[in-house]
Amino acid sequence: MIVDDKLRTPGAVRDAERWTAHNYHPLPVVISSAEGAWLTDVDGRRYLDCLAGYSALNFGHRHPQLIAAAHAQLDRLTLTSRAFIHDQFADFCRELAELCGKDLVLPMNTGAEAVETGIKVARKWGYQVKGVAAGQANIVVAEGNFHGRTTTIVSFSTDEDARADFGPYTPGFTVVPYGDLAALTAAIDENTVAVLLEPIQGEQGVVVPPEGYLPGVRQVCTERNVLFIADEIQSGLGRTGATFACDHEGVVPDMYLLGKALGGGIVPVSAVAANADVLGVLKPGQHGSTFGGNPLACAVAIEVVRLLATGEFQRRSAELGERLRAGLEGLLGKGLVGVRVRGLWAGLDIDPALMSGREACERLAARGVLAKDTHGSTIRLAPPLVITEEEIDLAVTQLAEVLAG
Template sequence: MTDPRFPDSSSAAITGEEAHVAHNYHPLPVVVAEGDGSWVTDVEGKRYLDLLSAYSALNFGHRHPTLVAAVTEQLGRITLTSRAFHNDRLGAFAEALAELAGKDMVLPMNTGAEAVETGIKVARAWAYRVKGVAEGRAKIIVASGNFHGRTTTIVGFSDDPQARDGFGPFAPGFEIVPYGDAAALAAAIDDDTAAVLLEPIQGEAGVVIPPEGYLRAVRDACTAANVLFIADEIQSGLGRVGTTFACEREGVVPDLYLLGKALGGGILPVSAVVGDREVLGVIHPGEHGSTFGGNPLAAAVGLAVVDLLATGDLQRRALALGDHLRSRLETLVGAGVTAIRVAGLWAGVDIDPARGTGREVAEKLLAQGVLVKDTHGQTIRMAPPLVIRATEIDWAVAQLRLALTD
């Protein structure tokens, strides 16, 4: 049945997209037209429980009323000024975000990849201007299995052939060490090391959680060697794992937070680098910028996001519901699932190859009204909105059980 509000059927909409949009994604065959909370509706009126949340960009669900109201109000005033002028929303947003992170300053950008690129520039400038590294020699240590974006600089230090192969030559100045191996990381630090750039939990890799104590050891190694610790919290931050930032799980504070995705409330691309004045203060006028970065519309939704998180209610909810999700997923281990990894409302579920690939299971779940995404062949990721109900989690896991036995 075709929804009369949408003249194209699902198949027609997919055909049009395939014909005119570059094939840099391989989407599941569903055409989403509406969203509300944890649910979306396709063009033919079928509803789906969204367990992807746009890779954590929709931590607060689809069309959260507080966020929609903030954007709607701002749309009636002004949307863009560029940073050539001040605007009346950026200061309040930056102050609130800095306070949430326990830092001094914010450098606003748009996408997560832009935040990572900005963090790299800041780290190099700090190395030359503060640490005293010789010009052109600054090194940044990254981890195997990393995913920090898809710009040419970033894929140059990826070890994923699909992200990297065919896009060189790449920028020098990066060294890859095994993720979760604090001793290897400490051994790689030398006098030219500007920073260590890590995901506290690796999302694209399949929600890979490092060993207990790893982040503390990284923090200690960076402090001892006068090296910046940069935490890419673009997917893991802003409530996803039951704390405001994933680093809090080990009581660790990095020198720079890289934030994005949920910072825009699932409405706009909003990202930021957040740090103290001694680090972010190395950037001077004209050295870095963005026409849209810090625009008043983005600042309005970003401020509303920070206000939602300031009470801690959503973080506590994610922690409690994450325990609930873990308990339900554990019943599937040995019954079509080989392993699970859960941090708050974020889960990586490894599918037994005898039951199919991650993509095949995701397609079965799609037919049953549940949206997830596969990664690295045998893994599906779950990142439901923080507003999801326990009963909805129960239903989703029941659908996964059916998909594994079908």
């Protein structure tokens, strides 16, 4: 970074390092404003956002329709708690349920809360509906998963950074290789209540399972009376060129876990969507959240659902994703050794002899493009769905320059 007494970035970075716990290792970029696919830092430099808040900003920064909904709601009502019903609540739940093709919605705030909710519901369903013996419920999960960082969730993580030194760990989970249908099938027994999977593993590097895997999971779950829970927190809501990543293989899970983009990049919103025979096992007092389904969150999320209902953003992701794929695959053998793309979501494996993923992201940032590394020499691209063809070409060109040294 250029050292200049007139620049605000170095001091802001130092202050952030001084006053916060170091649970993240952010790039030394200090953002002050944003619009669409572009960010501006405290020194006035502009960056193309190719991360989109890990898919929380699918509709770009400050989408006019979403900002208008937030402003209107801020002038009327922001929080009631679930002790009362507010006038945005039913519309949000109904419209999201219809988008998902499910009977019911349970609103929460963060993605991890949605996952915890799914775990609790699956266990209760197992005891009350399937007839699993008390305290014996088991959930099958996959290696390389990322479902959040709560104590329960890290108990079945295979990422030592997320898991180490946070024990004792919560029992009740069986971990199998991702994409291995035979191993998953063998892991299911009479006490299995659910299979919990990401249809595409985002944190692992946008890992797409083998063709036929998700339909196979759906079939075995149906045959063995086990719930199929799809964590679509990152992959859902238009990111992959369809409303849900499961849609690419015509699979309908028993339960959707949603978040990130549901809040429109404005407020944290998550939700669980399932039919009444599943979510109906919960009774008053057994699960909840003071802020879950609050008026401001619902007002924004209603507009998110309505944007998705038009199909425009799913089409954009699919069409622009093909342009992104073509550009990235053209870099194979020119610094990239692996490319995985589904819609506007890409995992790129850089030749580790060239540089680490972190170094690549730092070099991209110096060229005005923001991305995120994961697991060594892998980086992820997940631009807002409002990105243009020209902006995709710009990102690919800058990556090519970085790889060329």
